[in-house]
Amino acid sequence: MSTTTTTNTTTSTIKSISQLSNPTILPIEGYTKPIAFTTNILIVGGSYSGLSCLKSLKNHFKHRCSLPQYSKVLLSPDDDEIGQTQTNYPPKRVSITLIEPKSGLLNVIGIPQSIVDPKFAESQYLNYDNLKGLKFDKIISQDLQIINQFHSRLNKRNSNSIASNSTASDDIEYDETYSIEDDIDGVGNLQFGFEINFIHGKVTYLDDNKAQYSLTTTDSNSSDLPEKAMIDFDYVILATGKDRSWPTTPLAYIPSYFINEMIQSYTQIENHNIISIIGAGAVGIELASDIKRKFPLKTVNLIHPHENFPPEPLSLEFKQKVKETLIKSKVNLILNTRIKEESSNGDLITSENKIIHSNLNYWCNSHKSNIEILSTPLLKQFKTAQNNLLINDYLQLSNTITNHTIENFFVIGDLIEKPIIKSAGWAAYTGRQIANNLVSYLLDSKFIEPFPDVSLMPRGMVILGGDGNLVSELSGVVELNNASYVEEYKDYCFGKIKATLDV
Numbered sequence: 001m002s003t004t005t006t007t008n009t010t011t012s013t014i015k016s017i018s019q020l021s022n023p024t025i026l027p028i029e030g031y032t033k034p035i036a037f038t039t040n041i042l043i044v045g046g047s048y049s050g051l052s053c054l055k056s057l058k059n060h061f062k063h064r065c066s067l068p069q070y071s072k073v074l075l076s077p078d079d080d081e082i083g084q085t086q087t088n089y090p091p092k093r094v095s096i097t098l099i100e101p102k103s104g105l106l107n108v109i110g111i112p113q114s115i116v117d118p119k120f121a122e123s124q125y126l127n128y129d130n131l132k133g134l135k136f137d138k139i140i141s142q143d144l145q146i147i148n149q150f151h152s153r154l155n156k157r158n159s160n161s162i163a164s165n166s167t168a169s170d171d172i173e174y175d176e177t178y179s180i181e182d183d184i185d186g187v188g189n190l191q192f193g194f195e196i197n198f199i200h201g202k203v204t205y206l207d208d209n210k211a212q213y214s215l216t217t218t219d220s221n222s223s224d225l226p227e228k229a230m231i232d233f234d235y236v237i238l239a240t241g242k243d244r245s246w247p248t249t250p251l252a253y254i255p256s257y258f259i260n261e262m263i264q265s266y267t268q269i270e271n272h273n274i275i276s277i278i279g280a281g282a283v284g285i286e287l288a289s290d291i292k293r294k295f296p297l298k299t300v301n302l303i304h305p306h307e308n309f310p311p312e313p314l315s316l317e318f319k320q321k322v323k324e325t326l327i328k329s330k331v332n333l334i335l336n337t338r339i340k341e342e343s344s345n346g347d348l349i350t351s352e353n354k355i356i357h358s359n360l361n362y363w364c365n366s367h368k369s370n371i372e373i374l375s376t377p378l379l380k381q382f383k384t385a386q387n388n389l390l391i392n393d394y395l396q397l398s399n400t401i402t403n404h405t406i407e408n409f410f411v412i413g414d415l416i417e418k419p420i421i422k423s424a425g426w427a428a429y430t431g432r433q434i435a436n437n438l439v440s441y442l443l444d445s446k447f448i449e450p451f452p453d454v455s456l457m458p459r460g461m462v463i464l465g466g467d468g469n470l471v472s473e474l475s476g477v478v479e480l481n482n483a484s485y486v487e488e489y490k491d492y493c494f495g496k497i498k499a500t501l502d503v
């Protein structure tokens with residue numbers, strides 16, 4: 001693999017560990033305003049794929065640190081530091097930064113149920129402060145509650161490990177009292193040769209060596225333009241997924257805000273009698289099913305332009321079974337019908353100018369890839385007709401027609417242009433794959449895990465159909481209420497996801 005790639009617009013360098021930029025060491029107390037800084041690995045988006053990548057990076061570094069040939073390079077001082085105070089230098093560090101507008105992992109799979117059950121919604125948000133075995137070392141957030149949570153965890157860490165009379169904010173970087181075995185709950189990332197920053201905000205511009213960002217604000221009254229700053233990086237991992245309309249994609253900046261959003265959506269449904277869902281993809285089907293189950297006396301329409309659904313390349317038997325469960329549960333299926341527009345009173349006008357009476361509508365017929373933050377040259381070269389991004393088998397931005405690869409730019413999760421049914425499972429898989437390759441490149445100068453050949457893999461899907469029945473297809477076998485899926489869906493797969501991500 002070459003070490004330098006020239007594109008039409010930029011030159012990107014893929015670096016080994018000794019070539020990484022000098023990262024900015026943020027102060028332990030964090031910042032409440034955006035500041036410019038340098039990090040080595042930037043992860044944009046902290047849901048299934050981004051978090052899977054972050055946790056896997058940690059696991060890899062931790063494992064490599066336990067091996068003598070790598071612990072030296074990860075933990076020993078730089079050459080020019082040798083000869084200085086041998087006992088008190090900071091370990092070498094790889095700076096990893098996660099930027100995400102939410103303060104935790106929201107289980108998107110549980111959204112249709114959360115929309116009709118705010119109490120249930122409480123179980124679907126895992127604040128980053130409560131992740132198992134993964135802690136952030138530094139934080140930038142406008143939200144004092146988030147900073148305070150971070151500090152209460154930090155105080156615990158300090159009281160465990162730093163001399164009680166220590167006042168200098170940088171002391172923790174020089175602390176060597178942790179042992180690897182001390183890392184019971186993820187404290188002491190520096191012991192494994194890295195540190196993790198969390199930016200509670202979003203990227204507003206991205207190219208192959210820098211990102212502009214602003215911080216999350218929950219003050220909806222503020223008319224001020226958000227302040228912005230730049231992050232320089234060596235590697236970037238784009239994990240920003242796809243957005244749908246509210247409430248299917250809630251803002252959910254913090255858990256309490258998310259619960260308020262779900263109370264709002266519940267009240268909206270409660271106050272209307274005819275609810276229509278436009279689009280019978282997996283999301284529309286599950287939303288119709290969950291609304292009808294919670295409000296059996298209301299009219300719930302599910303409107304779709306074709307006879308069969310969902311649209312994924314699955315068997316007709318599977319699609320028929322999904323349909324049967326919905327009909328049985330008295331969801332009103334309106335098929336072969338395309339909606340042109342919504343009137344001000346909620347009624348829907350079809351492409352044949354017929355009127356479907358409705359009071360409240362959920363448009364589940366489209367989603368938006370969160371890639372508009374990419375620079376124009378990157379979008380021009382790598383955006384596909386499906387609004388995904390072209391990548392090679394190592395998930396680097398890559399266009400085979402123009403022969404351009406941006407080697408330090410990885411894409412994971414829902415955004416990749418691959419013939420798969422996009423899912424939380426694939427998102428977690430790609431996050432783990434990239435962490436494996438990146439650590440391997442940094443330490444051994446090679447990528448080791450290409451994306452698998454999916455052409456021979458059987459496709460599968462599990463859908464919550466009418467009356468809470470689970471319809472599944474895997475390896476061509478269609479089932480109703482497979483016992484293990486029923487178990488997993490008791491918490492809408494959140495337990496399984498936490499176990500998969502190991503958080």
Ligand SMILES: Cc1cc2nc3c(=O)[nH]c(=O)nc-3n(C[C@H](O)[C@H](O)[C@H](O)COP(=O)(O)OP(=O)(O)OC[C@H]3O[C@@H](n4cnc5c(N)ncnc54)[C@H](O)[C@@H]3O)c2cc1C
Pocket residue numbers: 044045046047048049050099100101102108109110111112201202203204239240241242243244248282283370373412413414415422423424425427462
């Ligand atoms: C209602 C619903 C039900 C579903 N049910 C299932 C199911 O049963 N099983 C299944 O496997 N899959 C299901 N899916 C699909 C699954 O949720 C997705 O495949 C998965 O969420 C993709 O993960 P991701 O990490 O790529 O992106 P996402 O989960 O979409 O996460 C992207 C993250 O990036 C953040 N982000 C966006 N823009 C920026 C920015 N500019 N800067 C920083 N961060 C940003 C977002 O806040 C978000 O946290 C469902 C999806 C929906 C919507």
